[in-house]
Amino acid sequence: MKYQTFNEDIIRLVGGKDNIQAVVHCMTRLRFTLKDRSKAQTEELKKLGGVIDVVSNNVAYQIIIGTHVNEVHAELISMLGLSPVTDDEKGTDAKKNPLKAVMDLLSETMTPVIEPIIASGLLAGFLSLFSITGLISADSPTYQLLDSIRSAVFFFLPIFIAMSCAKRLKASPYLAVALAAVLVSSSINDVAGLSIFGIKLPQMVYANSFIPIILAVWFMGRLTVLLNKYVPKFLQYFLNPLLIMVICLPVTLLIFGPIGIWIGDGIGWFFEVLHNTFGSWIVVMLYAALQPFLIMLGAGNFMMPLALNFVNKMGYDPIFLAAATISDIAVSGAMLGYFLRAKDAKQKQLFGTVSFSALMGVTEPAIYGAFIKFRRPFIAVMIGGGLGGLFAGLMKVKTYSIVWGLMGLPSYADNQDISNLVFMIISVVIGFVGAAIAAFVLGIPQEEKGTEKTTETEVATGTVTNLKKVPLGNVVEGEVVPLAEINDQAFSTGALGKGLGIIPANNQIVAPIDGEISAVFPTKHAIGLKTQEGIEVLIHIGIDTVELDGQYFDTIVKQGDIVKAGQLLATVDFSGIKDAGYDPTVIVVVTNTVEYLDVIPTVQENMLDDGACLTVIL
Known part of the structure; x- marks a missing residue:
């Protein structure tokens, strides 16, 4: 989430979650209804980076953010667990671009799930490295026990997805998780010969999937709104959960499961045609070159569902995760080039710090702290990242686990594929060195000196x-x-x-x-x-x-x-x-x-x- 740290500071300084009764926004400010205003640390809020001012009056406790306040508010209410539809926002959903709404949903759904996915991906990479070097045998109980973390996270992926997107789609997180658990249970997952109401069901694998459960939770949210409208209130507590589960399961098995699989197959077919026509190298090159722009636009996680689909269907991702790693390390290289070029001590400290964070896979400090201000680093990453992505694409580098960044490199040796790891390391080095040289040559734009302000x-x-x-x-x-x-x-x-x-x-x-x-x-x-x-x-x-x-x-x-x-x-x-x-x-x-x-x-x-x-x- 783009404003997660900022919102965490705001929540803390207004007195914590328990002190927030409601929060809406207008064109420039967040308007809080606080249970106890004396708990709010107004002076500290005024000093917070990104806060223009704080106004407390008889109308509301107002934190002035600026014209991007709607983005801050959207993430804030998600963190607070409040409904995204408030009295001041009625009617806005209907005018939202459908494609953007879908992309936002996928991106925001994947964000909370990334944590366990990264943990399992890194673990898989190190286990592969340990197995190759003979430190741990793949047949040993220790290996199998640790590997169960990786297998469990991906097997139960629909459950993580259900929890992540339920509130956004106006469904109960617990009923969404219950539905996902039913889908991956041994009674349904990959079971042949099932039928419901006399209708034969196709044999489908729901484990490791994500599209069917997103569609199912979307339907659950719509059904929840409908039942809350028509079922008498005194019956809702008992009757609604039962109706939701009994209706959602058959609809998911009959409609959303097959649709989800078809969408996944369609994505795979599209990239297969692209690969056979142009070669996947062009997509790897472009994504590695352009990822900083996507992060700046808040679309950095859009590739996660695509990468997941590849891993589920093919056992590896041939495009996005390798390109993301190359791009991240190219960002680090660009900042190293600026670090070597800079003479000012404060600039050196900035460039050195953000270079290291990008090397570890966290590029936002570099992009928002340096790229937007100086702009030329974008060109450096396009050069370095593009060259590294081109090499990786031509060498057909495969990413076997959902992981990226420097720490994820060992995963490229999975399945004893040493040449794959070597090619990936070479790609990363090309991206890092190419971006560093390009940034050093392009230089740091100098601020104009000695110019007098026009009156x-x-x-x-x-x-x-x-x-x-x-x-x-x-x-x-x-x-x-x-x-x-x-x-x-x-x-x-x-x-x-x-x-x-x-x-x-x-x-x-x-x-x-x-x-x-x-x-x-x-x-x-x-x-x-x-x-x-x-x-x-x-x-x-x-x-x-x-x-x-x-x-x-x-x-x-x-x-x-x-x-x-x-x-x-x-x-x-x-x-x-x-x-x-x-x-x-x-x-x-x-x-x-x-x-x-x-x-x-x-x-x-x-x-x-x-x-x-x-x-x-x-």
């Missing part, structure tokens, strides 16, 4: 040339309020970007510029817009109006709509908002202000239809 006066008077000005039109008629005077610390401090406030004189909110609606919050109090130049505009209607849950708001547009400057976005009953006791000030900020030379608010005291409220200097 607002110079820009406004036109004394600075070669600057492109992008005006943002008015969003609502009314009296202009400087951002510093807004009664909300997140905005008044400029932490969310430069902008201004407008005390509205009419009820119409219009688009300030041509662009795409990037977000419409479910409670309708905030709208995001992104222009063709990449300018990200946040229109926040009122202060703390998220609590109104959409009352007094009528939003005309939806996420993804293309709008023109002056087009109506929403109508708002500002009188009703004021009568309800809320500040109606409309706040307009450019949330990615740091990407531009400056964002200059208007000097007018009143905004009219034809005025420009902000000017962005590119």
Whole structure:
């Protein structure tokens, strides 16, 4: 999980899980309902990296994160075991891209399961090494006892998967695990001649599989919602678990089991065609070169289901796990190249630390701490990782266990395949050395020195040339309020970007510029817009109006709509908002202000239809 450590710190500093009654979010902040606010360590929270500010008022205990708060919130509620659907998020699931939803599900399901999988994979690798060197015989009781860890983890994989995805799919984790246990039991798993209700069942192996149980748990979640709606509450405790199990088992055996196997076979067929047409080397090369980008996008675990499918079907993964290892160690090499190139002591410490962590298979510190800032390491990994992946693909390197990283190398000698281990070591060395050399040659971008910041006066008077000005039109008629005077610390401090406030004189909110609606919050109090130049505009209607849950708001547009400057976005009953006791000030900020030379608010005291409220200097 991308924000796991960050969320763990937040949970600890607000008083622990037991002190959290509920948590929702708006466009920029987490809003906690705490049982006892005195337990929250507000000053420590303010010092936490990633926290812009903390606001505690009679509305809620608010931790201001920024516009990526929805990602933080999604992981936070998962860690807390709360439902991902809250009052402030009604209707968001329906608009989610189906493919992205499936990829998110697979990625997030695999994340908690990786721990036992890595343990069993590493153990299998070392047992193979010990067997080859003669330290432990493969026939000895010690070997067989330790090997049972590996075999048990993969045999009972459906149980781990069921527990991992149940809450996300709105199913009971315990009923999901019970269903998975039934599927891998000796009465069903790989048993021929079974039938139910007179219908003959195909002989299927559910052990080691993951797709059938995910489909089954998805159905269980849907069925649970349906039963909770129609079964009387006084009968639900006793009747629902029975109905769920009795309905889900036959449906899984008749429908989801075969579908899951067909999907798995289809994945295998696709890569077999790819292998026969182009050669698997091209996929290995591309994945080894591009994995840091996938990690940055939060899709680093998408390859796990594919690798599992290969291991289940073929006994080894010919593509992804080897490529992931080569890429991780190439990241380490790139950071070593920067370590050797750097002269500043603090930079050397950073590059050395993240290089070692990447060598151990943990690349996020390098990617988020150095790659995003300096960018050139991405090119270095594409060179080194690509070359290492190319060699591994051409030599047909096989990964026999679900494991990656330096510690997983012994597993490549499984089945006495010494040449496979040698080829993998050579691939890793190519990736590491190639990335290190490329990073050293590319160098560390030097920050510009001696440049003076352009002032607002110079820009406004036109004394600075070669600057492109992008005006943002008015969003609502009314009296202009400087951002510093807004009664909300997140905005008044400029932490969310430069902008201004407008005390509205009419009820119409219009688009300030041509662009795409990037977000419409479910409670309708905030709208995001992104222009063709990449300018990200946040229109926040009122202060703390998220609590109104959409009352007094009528939003005309939806996420993804293309709008023109002056087009109506929403109508708002500002009188009703004021009568309800809320500040109606409309706040307009450019949330990615740091990407531009400056964002200059208007000097007018009143905004009219034809005025420009902000000017962005590119």
